[in-house]
Amino acid sequence: MEKKIKQKGLVFVVSAPSGAGKTTLCRAISRIFPALHFSISYTTRPPRPGDVNGRDYHFIDPEKFQEMNDRGEFAEWAEIYGYRYGTSRIILEKVLEEGQDVILDIDGQGARQLREKKLPGIFIFLLPPSVEELEQRLSRRKTEGKAAMEERLKKAKVEMAEARWYDYLIVNDELEKAKEQLKGIILAENCRRERMNNVLEDILTGK
Amino acid sequence: MEKKIKQKGLVFVVSAPSGAGKTTLCRAISRIFPALHFSISYTTRPPRPGDVNGRDYHFIDPEKFQEMNDRGEFAEWAEIYGYRYGTSRIILEKVLEEGQDVILDIDGQGARQLREKKLPGIFIFLLPPSVEELEQRLSRRKTEGKAAMEERLKKAKVEMAEARWYDYLIVNDELEKAKEQLKGIILAENCRRERMNNVLEDILTGK
Numbered sequence: 001m002e003k004k005i006k007q008k009g010l011v012f013v014v015s016a017p018s019g020a021g022k023t024t025l026c027r028a029i030s031r032i033f034p035a036l037h038f039s040i041s042y043t044t045r046p047p048r049p050g051d052v053n054g055r056d057y058h059f060i061d062p063e064k065f066q067e068m069n070d071r072g073e074f075a076e077w078a079e080i081y082g083y084r085y086g087t088s089r090i091i092l093e094k095v096l097e098e099g100q101d102v103i104l105d106i107d108g109q110g111a112r113q114l115r116e117k118k119l120p121g122i123f124i125f126l127l128p129p130s131v132e133e134l135e136q137r138l139s140r141r142k143t144e145g146k147a148a149m150e151e152r153l154k155k156a157k158v159e160m161a162e163a164r165w166y167d168y169l170i171v172n173d174e175l176e177k178a179k180e181q182l183k184g185i186i187l188a189e190n191c192r193r194e195r196m197n198n199v200l201e202d203i204l205t206g207k
Numbered sequence: 208m209e210k211k212i213k214q215k216g217l218v219f220v221v222s223a224p225s226g227a228g229k230t231t232l233c234r235a236i237s238r239i240f241p242a243l244h245f246s247i248s249y250t251t252r253p254p255r256p257g258d259v260n261g262r263d264y265h266f267i268d269p270e271k272f273q274e275m276n277d278r279g280e281f282a283e284w285a286e287i288y289g290y291r292y293g294t295s296r297i298i299l300e301k302v303l304e305e306g307q308d309v310i311l312d313i314d315g316q317g318a319r320q321l322r323e324k325k326l327p328g329i330f331i332f333l334l335p336p337s338v339e340e341l342e343q344r345l346s347r348r349k350t351e352g353k354a355a356m357e358e359r360l361k362k363a364k365v366e367m368a369e370a371r372w373y374d375y376l377i378v379n380d381e382l383e384k385a386k387e388q389l390k391g392i393i394l395a396e397n398c399r400r401e402r403m404n405n406v407l408e409d410i411l412t413g414k
Contacts (some may be wrong), residue, residue: 169403182392196376
């Protein structure tokens with residue numbers, strides 16, 4: 001008897017400069033699609049107040065990170081402000097094999113690695129409506145000094161230029177609109193003919 | 208002073224075998240996107256009870272259709288059950304130039320002509336969940352005899368095989384789900400990077 005090959009899940013890579021509202025957007029999307037798997041990065045960054053290990057990140061020490069990296073266990077990794085962040089290749093592959101779609105909330109460096117490795121992912125970049133607006137949002141945070149804020153803004157501008165090679169761009173001027181757009185991208189990618197071939201053949205052959 | 212080139216609209220071509228629920232779906236979508244332009248076909252088919260000229264179709268006689276066709280005024284046209292149906296190329300181009308997105312609700316023959324002419328459209332095929340379900344839906348209509356119904360079902364199966372070259376497939380098992388998917392495709396296509404280039408450059412250069 002022919003065994004049907006289970007269709008692999010899709011990877012949605014979401015990047016954004018800090019202050020673009022990525023965390024809020026991703027949380028809203030996880031409520032819309034409870035079956036969507038949110039990949040949790042490994043990081044050497046110490047937990048901040050409110051961070052939960054295994055929910056926000058897998059917090060590990062630099063030695064452990066290095067070991068995992070040496071064993072090729074990261075699909076991508078990046079160093080940001082002196083801390084390392086990486087996505088477990090093993091977990092990612094397992095979830096995709098099970099047919100689940102995955103969201104990878106990672107920075108531009110990591111996304112570029114995945115693109116260069118020809119990961120068949122869907123790359124989505126979230127933009128602030130303007131640089132001024134981003135500046136205002138960052139300054140409202142007040143969790144860091146002026147110098148750190150300016151450093152962050154400068155980095156954000158560099159990151160935003162990366163948006164030029166992404167598949168989809170979402171401008172986050174209104175959370176509700178951005179949410180509908182991200183939801184739309186996820187639904188649309190799942191309706192692509194290449195993805196629907198099995199379903200179509202079943203309908204045509206009356207299975 | 209540099210004049211900004213207005214971005215052209217997108218064309219969404221929606222095809223389906225009869226009984227797949229296309230009319231209901233398209234009406235629902237027009238309520239979601241009031242700015243979306245619904246292209247109205249010209250036809251030589253006589254109006255049925257309830258048909259409104261200029262809303263459902265532009266009803267014209269065969270001579271007029273032939274004249275328009277001879278002048279190359281149709282972007283696509285097809286003959287179905289002895290009647291002709293065509294899309295005005297002039298109206299289509301005008302609406303797209305104005306930056307409006309357009310939905311073309313046309314049959315597989317017409318869609319194939321547009322694809323062959325390399326129209327940069329987005330081709331969406333709406334499918335019934337199964338051939339049996341389609342048969343039931345068609346038989347519930349009771350507006351036609353058994354022979355006509357069987358002819359229609361046979362034609363539907365041929366048309367459904369065309370779905371293999373479309374960009375997106377939507378299975379209409381639940382109207383609400385199908386509506387979300389079509390809405391998602393429209394939103395997603397408008398977020399594609401190629402389409403967002405102007406917006407991105409404006410954000411990056413602070414315009």
